[in-house]
Amino acid sequence: MAINFKKYNVVIKYANMATQLLVGLGITLWLGKLLDEKIGRVKALFTWIFPMFYLIGYLVKLIKDTNKK
Numbered sequence: 001m002a003i004n005f006k007k008y009n010v011v012i013k014y015a016n017m018a019t020q021l022l023v024g025l026g027i028t029l030w031l032g033k034l035l036d037e038k039i040g041r042v043k044a045l046f047t048w049i050f051p052m053f054y055l056i057g058y059l060v061k062l063i064k065d066t067n068k069k
Contacts, residue, residue: 017065021058028054 032047039046 017062024054024058025051 028050029047032050033044035046035050036044
């Protein structure tokens with residue numbers, strides 16, 4: 001019984017990317033909300049800005065990592 005590790009490596013790679021995305025969004029949302037409350041803003045400015053910059057940076061990283069060279 002031979003195990004195809006190559007198939008599992010691809011699954012682990014994309015599961016890792018999804019985990020990074022969810023954890024990163026959670027942290028940036030939490031930091032944005034914390035900063036908005038600390039400053040006393042009524043509108044959630046940093047709660048929107050931090051995740052937006054994170055998503056832009058993550059998409060650039062994702063494109064670079066998944067591009068075939």
